[in-house]
Amino acid sequence: MAKRPLESALGSRKEGGEKKHVVIVEPNEEDRNEDEEDRSDDDDSDSDPESASPAHNERPTKKQRKQLSAQEVQIARETAELFKSNIFKLQIDELIKEMKIKDSHIQKIEKVLHRLHHLISQVPASETLSLSQAEQLFNHRKVAIPFPNPKPTKANYTFAYSPPEDVSLVGSFGLKTGISQSHGSSPSIDIALTMPKSLFQPKDFLNYRALYKRAFYLAYLVEHLIPLSKKHHLPIKISYQFLNDDVLCPTLKLESIKTDNEEDLHFINTKFSINILVGFPFGVFDQKKLLPDKNCIRVQRTMEDDGGEGHLPPTPIYNASVLSLTAYDYYLKYLYTTKKSTEEFKHACVLGRLWLQQRGFGSSFTKGGFGHFEFAMLMAALLNGGGLNGNKILLHGFSSYQLFKGTIKYLATIDLSSGYLSFSSLVGESITSKYNPEGFNVPTVFDKNVKLNILWKMTNSSYSLLQSSAIETMELLNDVVRDRFDPILLQKSNVDYLQYDVLMSLTVPDSIYASFSPLEKISFITFENYFKNKLYVVLKNALKDRVTNISIFNERLSNQFPINKLKPLTSSSPQTFKIGLRLNPEEAEKLVTKGPNNEDEKAALKFKAFWGSRASLRRFKDGTIQYCVVWQPKENESIVLSIARYVLDLHIEKEISHNLGHEAASFSSKLPTPLLPATSNQVVTSLVSFNNLKNSFEELQKVISNIPVGIKHLLPASSGLRYTSVLQPVPFATSNPDFWNDLVLQLESSSKWPDEISALENTKTAFLLKISESLNKETAYKAFITKDDSITFNDHICLLNILTPEGYGFRIRALSERDEYLYLRAVANADKQKALAQDIYLQFNRKYLGVVKHTRTITSMAHHFPYYSGTVRLFKRWLDSQLMLTHFPEELLELIAIKPFVDPAPYTTPNSIENGFLQVLNYLSSWNWKENALILDLIRGTPTHLEDDYKVANLSDKLSIQAYRVIELNFTKIRQNDPSAIKTQFFIASKDDPSGILWSNEGNLPIATRLTVLARAAMLLIKEHALSESTIDLIFTPSLNDYDFVIYTKPSNLVVSSGVLPPNSFKNLVGTETSFPEDLTSKYDLNDAFFHHLNAKFGNILIFSTQKFSALASEGSNVICGLFIPVSLAKKKFKVTLGMDIKPLDGSKDEVVVNKSSIFSQISLLGGDLVRTIKEKK
Amino acid sequence: MVSTEIKGFHILPVKFSGSSADHYIFFRKHETREQKNTSRAIFFFNLPICTTGAVVKKYLQQVALGATMELFTASILTECPEDVWLDMTRLTSDLELNGLKDEGGGSKLPRNCGIVTFIDKAAFQLAFTALKALSSLANVTEWPLNDLGSKFFRSCLKKQILDPVELAQTIAQSVVDFDRAEAESIEQLQNQTQLVDEDGFTMVVGTHRKTKAGILGKQKLAASVEVEKAKDKLKKKEKDDFYRFQLRQKKKDEMNDLLMKFRQDQEKVRLMKEKKRFRPY
Incomplete structure (x- = not known):
């Protein structure tokens, strides 16, 4: 809140606006400035053809061109140095332009302010009144005196109004750092009236006295402003408002009223409201007596309160509130001087303000007590020092970006709670600001001159939030690889359920208010x-x-x-x-919550007192005996x-x-409970069941490596082995669709591999047969071979299936060094079918190469981020409940789900399943995949230290700028060929896959669109109805009305054999599977088989959707939904290559149309006894 | 009036047991250029799902008793996710291997099509007349598609599990076939090593790769590797900061680079602005 005399502020606006202080002047920039000046006279015609400056239209002569480029080179150079990069500077420029308040609005407001100033000067002085006289002065129905609580009862001092010493325009409007606001919230303009000194006595700072006088002053002002405003044609609605939620500081809020009278001056279109603040004259009270550790509210003390000591507790909030009332005028001058001495201060303020706003910070108590005023004050203080030895943190010549970054860095690295910053706001003398490492354990930026802690409205809690925001932003600012402008300044990040890992609500019973004693009241x-x-x-x-x-x-x-x-x-x-x-x-x-050692008696007492009966003594493995809570x-x-x-x-x-x-807890209940002993005392991040599977795999690995057939590696490649399968691995759970865990067997290189693909597959099968034989003969493993059709056109692939004695299933595909070479040769030879052959190569790459790398990466990520596994499983579960899971490769989903973990900006890495899930949904709902690629840097963790880490980052396997550029180029290329995303929707690249399309190559547009729509719907639901059990249930309920028809299939009883605890049942009553069935296929899910047959037979004209996990479907009854691809519904000319079920059209010669009824009857024949009903959409 | 013919195809309405909906099969005489008049096959389009030789046989017994069928060739594309068939063997090798799949040209038939070949001309004539009669009268007959359901799915699942003995035999056979084909190819290749071309060169064949494609591929690779090596060598020798013009050029390039990037950035920001990106709310 800075201030400047109203009149001069208004008068000097023009010259201030015209002053141009660009160091390097770009020719067309000048043109633009002239444009702007012209424009400030006419109204709000934004459409000025400013870009049509002559420099663009005429071809410059050779000499001009040379000059021009020389200047441009200079700009290019300087911006790269003064700003993070060119693009960052250009974006800042655009943003500041965008945030500017419309000139027409400013002019309107100036008129209003002039008139208001006139009104205020018309308010007559009052007589000196006693309390009862003062109260009687007003008609209670119309105007109340906004006395702070407790109201004065008897007063041996008087109340009066006399014209203010000074009327000033303060705050951001006065400083010209105001920015246009979001819809709904109205920006306000602050005017400060300073009460004349004659109204006060030196002791008035005690016991609310000055505040009472101020309250009367306000009420008197209102009483007179109402008739005056009518008389002078300024229709306004006046109400009281607590400034920054400070109940000690009521102010007047003036809002415009729309009237039909032409003489009336209304400003409703500008959306501005005007706050009239009433302040005390600077220095009217002894500032030392209002230091934060002093008591200024004397209360009667009872004996209990006394506690032996004779001191009343300090009243820091009261003191600071009174002090800041004296400093409106003063701080405006201070900030104004700073602005004059530092050219880019103004723009840095705008950046800071926006940064705070996006994160939900503001000057008021409820918003954390750190708003743009505090930001500006801190920045001003740092221009005069701020380091340990008073060394300057910011310099006057800094660019707006440097000022902003410097302040953020200060907030991120310097602890203002354990230490404090002291500065002086005395204008004219340069007194250095200094950081003292010994502080008061409250956030403090102390003004030695006013004796005010600027951060008086902050708490330790809000400070730590501010600090972590600054740290996150600092990391983003230091990111040299990608453009981080969006999350730093453009994205809002104050949505509570995305911001916090755990969000609880506590409703306060009435009885609590009793604990709020008078002593607590004066301090809080x-x-x-x-x-x-x-x-x-x-x-x-x-x-x-x-x-x-x-x-x-x-x-x-x-x-x-x-x-x-x-x-x-x-x-x-x-x-x-x-x-x-x-x-x-x-x-x-x-x-275990560990406490102090047994010997430390004092601490032990404290610990016991805090934890009550749950504190206990425990002996730990290393021999120490410690207090702890289990x-x-x-x-x-x-x-x-x-x-x-x-x-x-x-x-x-x-x-x-x-x-x-x-409420968000019911998210985790959406994850199925595994049918395992001892899962009820498992923490949510436990990976025990997955590790059992992993152990079984490692055992198998050992056994197989002992078979002498020339094996290089046996590598894991399944979701179960990378902690991401929806159902936890449970032994003998053969109905689980993820029961079989894929492994890739790399065979040793040899020159003898056949040079033809089917012969190669047959040779590999021969190896598998050999392994199978020796496993069946010599070990407790059971092995058999199955056919595999996962790669189109290559139907000689066989897989080796192995059942382990521990109860898990593994499925091995063999890979020789020759495979890739042959697929690539096929691509090279494919001629016209090149694209198709490429798709086949990608299929191969996914199944044999990509998945191995992916599994390795995801496994290490899941170890590093303990909540990733749960998040991705819940995310898949959600997709399955929406019948979407079968449409995407699981690897693709795992990559999407990891986004908030490796790149959470503007939020933080989620540390709970619900937060992770919501962040994934939030990302999906806002991801415009047509225009933006998802580029993931899959390294363990983000750098925690700031700039020192730069070197380490160079050495680490982070994505380099070059790698990043290559990926970006790949994306651009793909979008150039496919601008409407018909072939490739999601471009997701990482170091493992710079092509970005490995996992998304076979997507289709309607499904991708539906994913976005579903995520949006879920986020909207949460936004409108908050998180509650019913909202969450709704998010997990599919909408079947969107499909052309729904096939309800027979309920299957696969819950137990899928390894899931049936809902509403007890583990000990259900009993677990302990052996494999004689015929494995008897436990397979037939709904899944039906679904696959449908896709094979009608997949070219219909999109089918089903729930992959029948066991999780409501009441065990799954559905398969069908949607006709729109193209297939149109009339067509008869051709034998149509490839779909058609019927001739009556009265038409050679036109045909899809035969829906025949398709339905074939579907019901195919499903046979599996189909309960088929419901067609009307 | 329902038409009975479309573009030279006869329309054969059928229905499935327990369903009232009609399904339409389109058929015509199957003729190829070579056997214009001797053809004894019928081409069918829009066959219902799960049409196998057995199903067709059963149907013919029902409508044209005595028309003995020799062979039913179905399109292998019917249950394929793509619309064309890629022969991976052809694409990866030039060996003369019999594509097992492609007997009777199933890969060239479009989806949902099939060809029924009859044992002799008389049988063909019988069947064709009977079908034509049904078509022109628009007589709906029943297509013998049995209830499939869970039994069918389960048997499909079981079929995926291969018998190890049988599998071992097929594989052994295919390995033998492949070795023979390869041996032939090698022989051919060896013949080539005897030939001396115009320039007096002969082809050199190593012991490892046994086919022509393999060798040629390798040669290509080898050639490009050599070129790269040579280039690298040349580059190493050059000094790029010796002459003044080189230094100047370097500076100029740097400047241009910077400028280009700057302009690109400007353009990028302009695009962003157009997309109204700079609205923080």
């Missing part, structure tokens, strides 16, 4: 501040390292209220607080949540945990 002022702090302290102490951030916010109360009320209406329903947690993935799910994992409840419930009950109020809601 409001119940919300008090309760949030209390929750924070308790949770922080309980969760310690398990969380990286705890944010507590209350549902926004209105801070605006009519002028005949004392405060906003409070709703009758109990208040709800939301608690957002960001977890530390390494600690969050640990079962937690029992519960199904569908994370450890963190269990802890939160326990400590809230213990320290806030008994049984308050019943009011603690965590």
Whole structure:
């Protein structure tokens, strides 16, 4: 909130606007400036042909051209140095242009401000009044005096109004750093009136006295402004508003009213509202007495409160509120001077403001207490120093980007809570700002001159959120490989369910309010501040390292209220607080909370006092005896949540945990529970069942490598072996569609491999036969050979199926060094069918090469991100419930699901399944795959240190700029040939697959579109109806109405044999499978077979969709839905190559049309006893 | 009035048991250039699903008793996801191997088509007349497609499991076939080594690769590797910062590069602006 005298601010606007301070002037830039000046006179004609500057139209002479390019070279050079890159600077320029407030609006507002200034000067002075006189002055129905709570009862001082010492335009409008706002929120203009000094006594800062006087002043002003505004044709609606949600600081909010009278001046079109702030004169109170550690509200103390000491607690919020009221005028001058001395300050402010806004930060208490004013003040302070020795962090000559980045870096790297920054706002003398590492454990930027902590509205919780936002942004700013402009400035990231890993809501029972004692009131002022702090302290102490951030916010109360009320209406329903947690993935799910050693008695006492009866002594493996608390994992409840419930009950109020809601928990209940012993005491991130499978695989690997047939490697290639299968691997669960785990067997190289594809396949089969024989003879493994048709046109492929004694199934495909060579030769020889042959090569690559690499990468990612496995499984489960899973290769989905883990910007890496899932959906709902490629950098983790990491990054296997460019070029090429994405929809590239189409080559457009639509619908549902059990159920319910027909198939009883615990049943009653059936095919899902036959027979004219996991379908009854491809429905000329079931058209010579009824009867014949009913869409 | 003929094809309406919907099969005499008048085959289009020799036989017994069928050739594309057939053997080798699939030209037939060849001209005539009669009267007959359902699916699943003994035999046979074909090819190749061409060169055949395609492929590769090597060598010798013109050129290139990039960026941002990207809300 900076300020400048209103009149001069208005008067000097023009010259300020014209001053041009570009160091390097580009010729057409100048032209544009002239354009702009012209334009500022006429209204809002945005369509000025500004680009049609002469430089573009006429061909410059040779000399001119040379000059021009020399200048351009200079710009190109400088921007690369002063800004991150050219493109970044150009984008910033565009953005700032876009954010500019319309000139026509500014002019309108200026008129309004002039008139308002005139109105204010017309308000007459009042007499000196006593409290009762003051109260009687107003008609209570019309105007109330907005006294802060508690209201004054008797006052031995007087109230009065006399014209303000000073009226100034303050805030961003005055500084010209205002930006246009999003729809719905109205930007406001702040005007500060300074009360005359004569109204105060030196002791008025005590016990709300100055605030009472100010409240009267406000009410008196309103009383007179109403008639005056009518008289002077400025139709306005006036209401009270708490500035920044500070209940000590009511202000007037003026909104325009639309009238028909032509003389009236209304500004409703500008959407601006005007705030009238009333401040105290600078230095009217002794600032030392208002330091944060002083008490300025004296209350009666009871004996209990006393506690032996004679001091009242400090009142930091009150003190800061009073002090900042004296400094409106002062800080405007300070910021204005800074702006004058630093050319790009203004633009950096705009960037900072936008950055904060996108992340939901603002100056008010509810928004974290760090808004654009605080940002600007911090930046100004850093221009005068800020380092440990007072060294300058920012320089006056910096570009807007450098100023912005420097401030973000400061926020990211310097801890303003454990230490603090002190600066002086004294204009004219350069006093260096200095960072002191010893602080007060509250976020502090201290102004030595005003004795005010600029960050007084911040809490430790909001500070840590700000700090982590700054760290994330810093990483993005340091990214040299890709353009990160979007997540830094353009994307909004304040959606709570995407921002936090765990989001809980706590409804407060009435009894809690009793704990809000008068002493608490003077230090915290409001119940919300008090309760949030209390929750924070308790949770922080309980969760310690398990969380990286705890944010507590209350549902926004209105801070605006009519002028005949004392405060906003409070709703009758109990208040709800939301608690957002960001977890530390390494600690969050640990079962033991460790405390102090046995010997440390003092700490032990403290520990026991905090944890109550659950604290116990334990002896650990290394011999230490420590206090600790042990937690029992519960199904569908994370450890963190269990802890939160326990400590809230213990320290806030008994049984308050019943009011603690965590709806997103029902997400994890969507994941099927495996039918395994001891799964109920498994934490959500447990990979035990997967590791059992892995062990079985490693055992097999050993056995097979001992068979002397020339084997190089046996490599895993299945979703179960990379922790991503929907159902957890359960022994003997032969009905699980993922029961068979693919493996790739690399055979040793030899020159004897046949030089022809079918002979090669036969030779490989001979190897498999040999292995099968020796496994069957010499081991407990059972092996048999099956045919494989996964690669079109190559029907000689055989697979070796192996059942292990542990109860798992593996399926081996053999690979020789010659295969790839032959497929590529086929491509080279294919002539006209080249594209087709290429597709075949890709099929081969996927099944034999790509999947091996993919499995390796995903396995290491799943180890590194503990919540990835759960997230991707839930994501697949969701797709399956929407009948979409069978349409995509699982590898493709795994790559999409990993996006928020390796590249979460503008959010953070998800550390819970629900957060991961929502971030995946959020990404899918906004991914415009026609225009953007998904390029993944699949390395373990993101760099945690900032610039020092640059060198390490060079050495690591991160994607290099070159690799990134190549991928981008690939994408451009593909889109050039296929601009409407008919052949390739999703382009997903990584180091494993720079081509970007390996997994998405066989997609189809309607299915890809449907995926986006479904994700959008889900996100919209959550946005409108919040996360609740019913919303989540709805997200997992398919909409069958969208299909042309639905085949309901016979329910299959495959739940147990798929290794899934049937819903509403008990494990001990169900019994698990312990052996393989005689005939494996008897346990296969016939719905799946039906689905495959349908696709083979009618796949060219119909898109079929089904649920892959019949066992998870509701009541075990699956459906297969069909949708006619629109092209196939049109009338056609008869041809024998039509390839679809047709019937002749009556009365037409050679036209035919698809024969739907015959298709339906063939489908029902094919399905036979499997079909219950077929429902056609009417 | 339902037409009975379309573009020279007769239309044969059939229905399936338990269903009222009509299905239409289109047929005509199958003639190839060589056997214009001696043909004894009928070409069918739009055959119902799961049409096998047995099904066709059963149907013919029903409508044209005595027309003995010799062979039923179905299109192998019918259950193929693509519309054309790629012969991978042809594409990967020039050996004279019999494509097992392609007996009777099944790969050239479009989807849902089939050819029925009769044992003799008389049988053909019998069947063709009977079918034509049914067609012109628009007489709906029943197509003997049995209930398939779960039994069928299960048997398909079982069929995927191969008998190891049988498999071993087929594989052994195919290996023998392949070896023979290869031996022939090698012999041919050896003959070529005897030939001296115009320039006085002979072809050299190594011991490893046994087919012509293999050798030629290798030669191509070898040639390009040599060229690359030579280029690399040349490059190593050159100094690119010796003459002043080289330095100047380098600077100029750098500048141009920078400028080009700058312009590209400008263009990119212009495009973004057009797409209204700079609206943060």
